[in-house]
Amino acid sequence: MSEPVRLSRRVAELAACSRADAEAYIEGGWVRVDGKVVESPQHMVAGETVELDPEAVLEQPEPATIVFHKPVGIDAISGRTEAVGLVTPDTRWAEDPSGVRLLQRHFVRLTPLVPLDRDASGLMVLTQDGRVWRRLTEDADQIEHEYVVEVAGEIAPYGLHRLNNGGLRYQGRELAPCKVSWQNEIRLRFAIKAVRPGQLQDMCAQVGLDVVAIRRLRVGKIPLTKMPVGQWRYVPVSARF
Structure with missing residues (x-):
């Protein structure tokens, strides 16, 4: 030997x-x-x-950015059950269209960004890329998020107008206008910036509605798409939030 x-x-x-x-x-x-x-x-x-590999090329691997479909009951940033622990080679979406080659190094020092309530589901972002980190932290309040919020109860008179046009308050600050519309009889669609944990529930409560479920569909220009709960895909380096 x-x-x-x-x-x-x-x-x-x-x-x-x-x-x-x-x-x-x-x-x-x-x-x-x-x-x-x-x-x-x-x-x-x-x-x-x-x-x-006969197709090997000489290039340094790019840092990974990942979009994960967080389940309800999982902590996005920190807590008892952190989402990063569910991002493994086995949970990659089989239909990931990114074309990025899976590397073990992509699962090292993945930083979760853009908070999402433990009781909410939907899109969250994890990255190794300092450029993405800066964009989603330093410019966080300028990036629009889209949510579908399932509600119960009867909305107060002019409630939809109040949700759209600002004037509501949360944690001592007046909220800016956002875009809210009915998706169907029990679901509201929010397009909103600078959202804080618990804010959507409080906004709905101020117009007489109880929140049943929240799902984030988009962060900036990056959508969740039809990726199943508990799975993830790569965000190409060329993509922009």
Whole structure:
């Protein structure tokens, strides 16, 4: 049996390339050891079969941004059951149209953004990309979110007008106008900026309605689409919120 060596050295010999290029191939998920993708250049190999994908390209992997369909009862940012724990290779949406290659490194240091109530479901965003982090934190109040809110009860006179035109208050601040319409007899559709946890429930209560369920459909320009609950997809690097 040959002496163990770093995978990067074996790939450099196999591909007749520099050690730096070998590391780039490995980190890009292009190298298999006994049929399994290994992304660590420091991985030690001896007699294992090492293969470089014939379609391998030399490029640094882009940081991942992921859209997840959060179920009810799961914490978006922090808590007992955090959503990031449900984002695994096995829960990727089979119909993900992004074309992004799945890498194990995409599940390391994923930061959840844009809060969503524990009792709500729908779109949430997790990212490794500092550009996305800055956009969704520093510009958060300028980004429109879209929700469907299922309600019960009878809306107060001029209630829809009040929801749309501002003047309601939440946590001591006057709320700006937003766009609210009936989707059907029991569901309101909100397009709203600078929404805070618990705000939609409070707004509905101020016009005589009880909230039964909330689902977020969109953050900025990124929609939830028909992705099932508990699954996720990549957001291409070229996409903008």
